Amino acid sequence: LSNGMYVQVRKTLHNMPACDVALVLESTPSKVRTELWQLIDPEFHGDVLEELSEDVRNGIIRNMVPEKVADAVEDMDTDNLVELLRTLPDDTVQEVLSSMDFQDRQRAEKALAYGEETAGFVMNTDTITLRPDVTIDVILRYLRLKGDVPEDTDTFYVVNRHDKLVGYVPVTKLLTARTDMTVKELMTKNAEGIPVEMPERDVAKLFERYNWLSAPVVDAENHLLGRITIDDVVDIIREDAEHSMMSMAGLDDEADTYAPIMKSTRRRSIWLGVNLFTALLAAAVSDLFEATLSQLAVLAILNTIVPSMGGVAGNQTLTLVIRGMALGHVSPGNSKPLVIKELAIGALNGIIWAVLIASVVALWKQDVMLGAIIAFAMMINMVAAGLAGATLPILMQRMNIDPALAGSVILTTITDVVGIFAFLGTATLMLMP
Amino acid sequence: LSNGMYVQVRKTLHNMPACDVALVLESTPSKVRTELWQLIDPEFHGDVLEELSEDVRNGIIRNMVPEKVADAVEDMDTDNLVELLRTLPDDTVQEVLSSMDFQDRQRAEKALAYGEETAGFVMNTDTITLRPDVTIDVILRYLRLKGDVPEDTDTFYVVNRHDKLVGYVPVTKLLTARTDMTVKELMTKNAEGIPVEMPERDVAKLFERYNWLSAPVVDAENHLLGRITIDDVVDIIREDAEHSMMSMAGLDDEADTYAPIMKSTRRRSIWLGVNLFTALLAAAVSDLFEATLSQLAVLAILNTIVPSMGGVAGNQTLTLVIRGMALGHVSPGNSKPLVIKELAIGALNGIIWAVLIASVVALWKQDVMLGAIIAFAMMINMVAAGLAGATLPILMQRMNIDPALAGSVILTTITDVVGIFAFLGTATLMLMP
Numbered sequence: 001l002s003n004g005m006y007v008q009v010r011k012t013l014h015n016m017p018a019c020d021v022a023l024v025l026e027s028t029p030s031k032v033r034t035e036l037w038q039l040i041d042p043e044f045h046g047d048v049l050e051e052l053s054e055d056v057r058n059g060i061i062r063n064m065v066p067e068k069v070a071d072a073v074e075d076m077d078t079d080n081l082v083e084l085l086r087t088l089p090d091d092t093v094q095e096v097l098s099s100m101d102f103q104d105r106q107r108a109e110k111a112l113a114y115g116e117e118t119a120g121f122v123m124n125t126d127t128i129t130l131r132p133d134v135t136i137d138v139i140l141r142y143l144r145l146k147g148d149v150p151e152d153t154d155t156f157y158v159v160n161r162h163d164k165l166v167g168y169v170p171v172t173k174l175l176t177a178r179t180d181m182t183v184k185e186l187m188t189k190n191a192e193g194i195p196v197e198m199p200e201r202d203v204a205k206l207f208e209r210y211n212w213l214s215a216p217v218v219d220a221e222n223h224l225l226g227r228i229t230i231d232d233v234v235d236i237i238r239e240d241a242e243h244s245m246m247s248m249a250g251l252d253d254e255a256d257t258y259a260p261i262m263k264s265t266r267r268r269s270i271w272l273g274v275n276l277f278t279a280l281l282a283a284a285v286s287d288l289f290e291a292t293l294s295q296l297a298v299l300a301i302l303n304t305i306v307p308s309m310g311g312v313a314g315n316q317t318l319t320l321v322i323r324g325m326a327l328g329h330v331s332p333g334n335s336k337p338l339v340i341k342e343l344a345i346g347a348l349n350g351i352i353w354a355v356l357i358a359s360v361v362a363l364w365k366q367d368v369m370l371g372a373i374i375a376f377a378m379m380i381n382m383v384a385a386g387l388a389g390a391t392l393p394i395l396m397q398r399m400n401i402d403p404a405l406a407g408s409v410i411l412t413t414i415t416d417v418v419g420i421f422a423f424l425g426t427a428t429l430m431l432m433p
Numbered sequence: 434l435s436n437g438m439y440v441q442v443r444k445t446l447h448n449m450p451a452c453d454v455a456l457v458l459e460s461t462p463s464k465v466r467t468e469l470w471q472l473i474d475p476e477f478h479g480d481v482l483e484e485l486s487e488d489v490r491n492g493i494i495r496n497m498v499p500e501k502v503a504d505a506v507e508d509m510d511t512d513n514l515v516e517l518l519r520t521l522p523d524d525t526v527q528e529v530l531s532s533m534d535f536q537d538r539q540r541a542e543k544a545l546a547y548g549e550e551t552a553g554f555v556m557n558t559d560t561i562t563l564r565p566d567v568t569i570d571v572i573l574r575y576l577r578l579k580g581d582v583p584e585d586t587d588t589f590y591v592v593n594r595h596d597k598l599v600g601y602v603p604v605t606k607l608l609t610a611r612t613d614m615t616v617k618e619l620m621t622k623n624a625e626g627i628p629v630e631m632p633e634r635d636v637a638k639l640f641e642r643y644n645w646l647s648a649p650v651v652d653a654e655n656h657l658l659g660r661i662t663i664d665d666v667v668d669i670i671r672e673d674a675e676h677s678m679m680s681m682a683g684l685d686d687e688a689d690t691y692a693p694i695m696k697s698t699r700r701r702s703i704w705l706g707v708n709l710f711t712a713l714l715a716a717a718v719s720d721l722f723e724a725t726l727s728q729l730a731v732l733a734i735l736n737t738i739v740p741s742m743g744g745v746a747g748n749q750t751l752t753l754v755i756r757g758m759a760l761g762h763v764s765p766g767n768s769k770p771l772v773i774k775e776l777a778i779g780a781l782n783g784i785i786w787a788v789l790i791a792s793v794v795a796l797w798k799q800d801v802m803l804g805a806i807i808a809f810a811m812m813i814n815m816v817a818a819g820l821a822g823a824t825l826p827i828l829m830q831r832m833n834i835d836p837a838l839a840g841s842v843i844l845t846t847i848t849d850v851v852g853i854f855a856f857l858g859t860a861t862l863m864l865m866p
Contacts, residue, residue, distance in 0.1 A: 027764075177577070209452045213585065213587070230667075233667075234640075238641070238674065246752060249752035257754070276786065276789065303736075305713065309712065328460075348694065349702070357709065
């Protein structure tokens with residue numbers, strides 16, 4: 001990005017849709033990113049901010065004056081605006097809010113009052129509502145006069161005098177219906193709205209299950225508050241899936257691929273610290289058998305095999321159960337057959353790999369007894385892995401801990417300790433005088 | 434599920450929507466599943482099959498006679514029908530096809546000719562097309578006469594006399610436009626269709642980026658072939674995300690949580706086999722230092738710490754890069770700053786954890802030299818982990834191997850071998866006479 005190219009880059013960025021500009025920003029190291037941001041037309045800032053991930057966005061906003069941020073966000077949909085404000089530090093939010101005009105501020109403050117990651121948080125308030133006693137003809141004339149409907153409108157909601165949801169009419173039905181019909185005759189009745197406090201993850205599940213394009217959001221008295229559209233649900237699904245994958249590696253799910261080095265190092269250190277602790281724990285277990293190890297170096301060489309196999313088998317079960325819980329296939333009510341199944345797989349795995357490792361070790365080290373000992377340890381650790389992999393996520397969910405985040409470390413600690421104890425313990429009993 | 438309850442269960446299943454019946458089937462062990470299937474009204478079989486995951490669905494179809502399958506699938510949308518047929522064994526597909534009526538069979542065979550996981554494979558052919566020279570008034574009258582439009586229609590596509598795509602009109606625009614306008618005046622021109630051979634993963638990215646609800650699919654000459662709707666894209670996104678998570682644990686992504694024990698064991702054994710091989714490889718590296726280990730049991734006790742820390746650090750980098758590639762932030766073109774960044778993080782991590790482990794070991798074992806040795810090995814392995822974690826997925830993608838599938842094993846092998854070699858090698862040089 002040498003000096004002579006500024007004009008050209010500015011021009012290129014100017015001709016790109018906002019989502020593509022966002023992709024360019026996400027794909028550049030953080031230093032270049034700040035320079036690129038300066039080259040983007042300020043009118044365009046809001047659109048680009050909407051498309052950026054949390055981490056990258058906050059980095060950019062931290063370098064902007066609050067008035068500029070307020071200008072950039074004033075045309076945003078409520079749901080995107082609130083999502084943006086939520087992730088900013090509290091004092092920045094106050095500064096931005098006080099730079100906004102009255103109407104926008106009120107809209108933002110109302111939405112901020114809903115809990116994070118709830119239906120109220122992701123909904124939009126730009127709904128067109130119909131009254132039951134109006135004819136289709138009147139509605140069509142009104143719409144033609146208005147000349148425009150909110151983006152992504154696939155359904156009109158029908159409310160009574162008290163703004164309570166009583167039904168809905170898909171847009172396509174207005175096109176195919178006889179114009180002398182009333183909304184009441186045309187609408188699907190008994191429409192159930194999404195409660196405003198429903199967690200967004202559950203909202204996404206409903207959308208996926210019923211193939212909705214949009215859904216109404218209501219309060220406890222069934223008053224229509226807004227609507228949720230599929231584009232926001234797609235984001236929820238993607239973030240949720242990413243969250244599981246990233247947190248299983250101990251990474252923050254909003255992590256910016258090109259974040260500054262110091263920040264990345266700090267973030268990853270928690271996980272490495274936890275792992276150091278568990279590695280030391282495993283070393284402490286080995287330490288109990290120092291006398292055995294000092295006499296039989298061959299045990300030291302084979303000591304990692306049983307814990308490693310247990311870790312892989314246990315993590316397979318763990319991942320399967322976490323996915324099953326995310327899809328709603330596994331719940332405390334039907335977990336018993338699952339635990340039994342995973343225990344059986346663990347036992348079967350144990351037999352298979354015990355026989356194999358026994359043969360390898362007996363041949364390699366020319367010691368049948370050693371083969372029998374490692375086989376026995378493998379059996380025990382595989383069963384322990386199946387049991388821990390199946391029960392841990394269920395237990396953690398009951399204690400409201402995210403199993404994707406800590407499940408894998410706890411599991412590996414269990415399989416390490418059990419594996420080393422079983423192997424070195426049996427060896428001490430059988431081989432030491 | 435005792436005998437007396439059959440009638441009641443049948444009644445309950447009968448009153449549930451298809452997606453909920455599917456959820457019940459997915460949440461039951463495979464034996465009970467077959468019994469439940471018998472209780473479902475055959476008229477309803479097709480709808481339920483559509484909602485089931487591949488694994489569970491194939492298990493059920495294997496127990497059905499081909500005529501029954503053909504009956505069940507005859508009302509399915511083309512995309513769902515093809516997806517179902519694709520996953521069946523070839524001879525079953527032939528039997529089912531020959532049991533179908535002529536029109537259905539032709540439709541299915543045409544769609545089967547498109548490559549798996551391409552746009553042609555997920556598209557639907559039930560599109561309503563408009564001609565440019567018709568007035569809105571005529572179209573509205575036609576639609577009212579027809580009385581119905583295909584499910585999830587949010588956009589009508591405009592084609593010329595040769596069936597080539599020339600533009601599109603959102604449904605809502607038909608509602609708000611003056612009725613004397615022609616389609617040509619109202620439509621958005623130069624609509625670009627999705628090429629029929631585009632991989633479905635790229636289709637999903639386009640939908641996500643541009644917040645589409647549906648998109649037209651065209652052949653190389655821009656002839657309109659069908660449309661893709663957001664509900665199918667949501668499935669692609671979910672499956673893609675799941676695929677990454679599951680394959681990082683070495684599991685088949687369509688795995689059925691309640692699959693029979695033998696089947697699950699067989700599936701997981703590949704991964705365990707690979708892991709046994711790499712664990713033996715690590716043991717073989719330790720074996721090179723048998724003389725050292727037999728004299729200093731303390732090395733055996735500490736031998737797992739450095740490989741374990743390298744594995745965690747490397748997997749963090751690996752996961753981040755795989756995610757970055759999936760989101761399109763990382764490509765061969767901009768991978769250099771990323772590799773440099775991850776190397777720097779590796780070095781920084783190396784220093785931090787080297788100092789820490791050196792202090793712990795020096796205090797625990799009262800041996801400063803031992804602390805220095807493990808610190809040196811930690812430094813080397815952390816840099817190796819950063820390098821391997823950043824370059825492996827990029828190299829694997831270039832060789833068309835899925836990095837989510839094999840990346841983690843290869844990485845762990847590298848960090849194990851480097852870690853053991855660095856620790857035991859340095860110890861041998863420094864501590865042995």
